[in-house]
Amino acid sequence: MKSIMRRKSLLIFAKNQIIKINIEKEVTERILWIDSDYSLCFTIDINDKKALPMKRNILSLTELLKEDRLEIMTDEPYRIYFTESELSVDQKEKRNNRWELIKGMASVEPDIYIDYKRGKLIKALIGKKTSKKKYIYQYLRLYWQRGMHLNALLADYSRCGLRGETKNLGGKKVGRPRLYKDNPGMNVTEEVKQVFLIGINRYKPSNKRTLKDCFEQIKRDFFAQGERYENGRKITIIKEDAPSLEQFRYWYNQNVDPEKRNITKKGRTRHLLEDRPVLDISDSKSRGPGWRYQIDATVADVYLVSEKNPNWIIGRPVVYIVMDVYSRMVAGMYVGLEGPSYLGALMALVNTASDKVKFCKEYGIDITEDMWPVKHFPDKLLADRGELKGPKVEQLIESFGVRMENTPPYRADWKGIVEQYFRLLNLKVKPLVPGAVTKEKLRGERNYALDAILTLTDFRKILINAIIHHNNYNWLSNYKPDDEMLKNEVPLYPVDLWNWGIKNDSGRLKFFQEDFVKLRLLPRKENVSVTEYGIHFERGLQYSCERAIKEQWFQEAALKGSWKITVAYDPRCIKYIYILNKDGSYEVCKLLGYLRQYEELQYDDFVFIRKMQKRLEEKEELKRRSEKVIDYVNEIESIKEAAEERSKEAEKISDSQKLKNIDENRKNERNEIRTQEAFILDKAKEEIKKDITQQATNEEIVKGKASKDLLKLMELQKEMGMERKINGR
Incomplete structure (x- = not known):
């Protein structure tokens, strides 16, 4: 078997990549889809307002690349970095409406890219409503040209970011007219929605109470206008303009989580037994690299010390790992002190889409691209219900076209692949590092934390080396290869499985520019102040940037007072923060010169150092204050006694003489x-x-x-x- 180190790097084209082709004229195209055989793809001209997908041969593109007539672009022209909180209600509503119109066909790949099949799909969707046809083509084109993610459908995205307000429906009834004109119905206003919410909490649907039963109870409680008796029975009279069951059902489906609805109806036990969110989740027979990644976090069994003072023990770090199910390749990682939390998970996803050669170089580790060739997002991402649970986080991930899958409680076996890797990692790393927790500490034994000498940076370097070793040299003895793998004698190393899968079963990987991914996923900090002293990120951290100097922000703050902005930041490096501009560009803000002693620190280290300094200040102040008070009182008493002694020895004269x-x-x-x-x-x-x-x-x-x-x-x-x-x- 040939040495892994001599393996040639496998060049790949990936979904969502931008390529510039120069044959008769220069065109810039985005790759929309690649078939599983890695033989053909569909692309679209990103600058043509009337462009439609076109078929291209992968082999032909490879030849053009060799002839220097094709260039893989490293810059994303459509910089749509905004998070959900930075968009107005109106912008999100328009975007979501556009997506609702095309989502049914956008995911039908590759048929949606083939002219005659696309026509049939559109016709089946809209029927005879030809007025919608032009909008469908317009929205599909926006979606394809701007990066195939949800925010590509934003209207006038260069002006996004201004906050809007909820639409005031007024008194006129909106929506479909009622069948019977004498009862026009009512709008579902915010007040009505609040009534629905109170009612649904009071009368939860269950196996004994249907949604209709719940609605009838709500009408009796909130929309009654009186009572009458008929044959001795009391009958509640409902207002004529009360909301309809269809309106209530629509609100319920839109606002109550499907899982919660099912648990409320069936109970948690039946839900877990009968309605599992995902099936066969850890099956190794995934459909090629990138078909599914798994992400998980664990607290490492090793104690670390501060970068600034080896006497400061900072506890045990949290390790995040993203792994490709098909090849067992570690696709991304993050080590921090926060969590397990969504912030650490997002940082691991940022690393997943990053250039690993450049990433390793930051830690003084030299590798070639073929040793860690992953810089792509998957088709699906399986996550725990902790780190990436929540509509905002899920929507953020799904905006990249990645489908989220969550494991249910008590079903940790569904993330078995990445958890097996954690066990393997512990076996390989723990015996080699000081400060490791090797067993449960018995009474009287030395505390493992006292042996800690590694910093967070040291441990990251160790983990990176362990991952490179796993990807290239760890034979997967429990991997079950399929018939084609056996036929081709594919070595069961993660990197070999990855490369073989790219060549024979590809098309699932998604490529996004690194800056685009970072600015979408990096955490935001709101209410950052622009002051006369600089951009005040938080106490002890002041920044500046070219735009602020050019536009004289700090002079303006000195004259008119400070104002607030929102910035993005990387917890791994406090040297820089980023201001997002409305046109999609961004400003790099650098730590002020007099704070350069903090430049190489991570955010966690800075926070820890600040806490230790505060603790030291309080300790020393208390100590010195108590000592100084005693010395001060003694000194005053001594001076007073000497003065009294001199007064006694002086010649006695009368008060009048004095x-x-x-x-x-x-x-x-x-x-x-x-x-x-x-x-x-x-x-x-x-x-x-x-x-x-x-x-x-x-x-x-x-x-x-x-x-x-x-x-x-x-x-x-x-x-x-x-x-x-x-x-x-």
């Missing part, structure tokens, strides 16, 4: 202070010393000869001379 000469005493004291505090340079001090020495000598000579009066006169002259020298004036 008060009599205050002004004179103040003047004398001031002169004395001036003499003591005068600024005297070093040379002047030397001269004074010489004078004092000479005068002392003269005094010794004179003392024996002069009279007492003469000695007093000399003493007086000496004092006057000293004062003149000191004052220098």
Whole structure:
């Protein structure tokens, strides 16, 4: 068997890739679909307003690439980065309406790309309503040209981002007219929806109560206008303009989760037994690479320390792994301190669509593309009900054309493939790293955390190496190859299975530009302030960018006050944050220069360091305050005692005498202070010393000869001379 390291990188064209072809004229096309044999594909010109899909041969495209007449583009021209929270209600409604019109046929591949079959599909959908035909073609074209994701259908997407308001229906009835004109019905306003919600919580449908029964109870409670008696029975009179059962049923189906509806009706046990969300989920016989990925998270059995201080133990990291079911190739990973949570899962998905050569280079690991050739999204993604549960997250993933599948509770075996990998990873990594949790700690044993020496970056490097080893050198002894694999003697290494699947059973992988994926999936932070000191991400982190400087944001903030913006950020690197512009472009904001000591940190590290600094500050402040208070009090007491002692030794005079000469005493004291505090340079001090020495000598000579009066006169002259020298004036 040939060495894996000598394997040639398999060039692939992928769904949603943009290619520029130069034959007779230059055209830029998007790949819409590739068949499972990897022999033909359909593309569309992304710049032609009347373009329709065209068939191309993969072999011909490969030849054009070799002849430098085809270029695989690395930039996405349609930069539609907006998340759901950044779109108005009106924009989402228009987009969703467009999708509802075409979704039934957009997924019928490859028939929708073939002219005569597409015509039949459209005709079957709209019947004789030919007015809809032009809109169907318009929306399909937008969907194909802009990237085959939900937001491609946004109207005037370059102006998206402004928040709207819910439509005011007014008094006129909207929707289909009632069959009987004398009872026109009513609109389902926000008030009516609130009534429906209260009613559905009060009278939940079950195996004993149908949805219709529930609706009848709601009408009696909220839409009654009186009562009457008939044959001794009380009958409730319902308002003529009450909502209809069809309106209630529509609201119920639109607003109550299908799974919850089924659990309410059947109970959780029957739901799990009879209505499992997915079947055969861990079956290795997937339909080629990218047919299904699995994602899961686990807390690693190793303790880590801070990047800044090896004495700070930061706990155990959370590992996220994305794995291709078909080949067992690890497609993406993330290691962080958050979670398990949706944020960590999104970061793992960002890594899934990233160039792995560049990613490994960031950690000082050199690989070739054939060692980790995955930078694609799958057709389906199987996730736990924790990390990626919720309509916002699911809608975000599905906006890439990825279908979400969630495992039900107590059915962890459905994610067996990725969980088996976690067990394998533990066996390979734990024996090699210090600080690893090897067994349950017994009383009196050394705490494993005390052996921790690895940082988060160190552990990421270890994990990356483990993944590369798995993808290239881990023989899958439990893998069950199909007949074609056995016939072709395919080595059961993940990378070999991936490459063989690409060549023989492809078409499921989806390619998106890395920046596009990052800006769609990276977490957002709202209410970031633009101030005179910079773009204030949070306490201790200030940023700036070219646009802010050019448009004088900070000067404006100084004059008019701060304002709020929303930014995207990568938790793995606090050096940069990103501002999304309305036209789809983005601004890169860099950490200010005086904060460069934090540039190489991850967000988790920065938060941890800040907490440790705060804790240290509080500890030291408390310690110093208590010590200083004691020293301060002792010092004051000592000064006071010395003053009291001097007062006792002084000559006793009356109170009136003390008060009599205050002004004179103040003047004398001031002169004395001036003499003591005068600024005297070093040379002047030397001269004074010489004078004092000479005068002392003269005094010794004179003392024996002069009279007492003469000695007093000399003493007086000496004092006057000293004062003149000191004052220098």
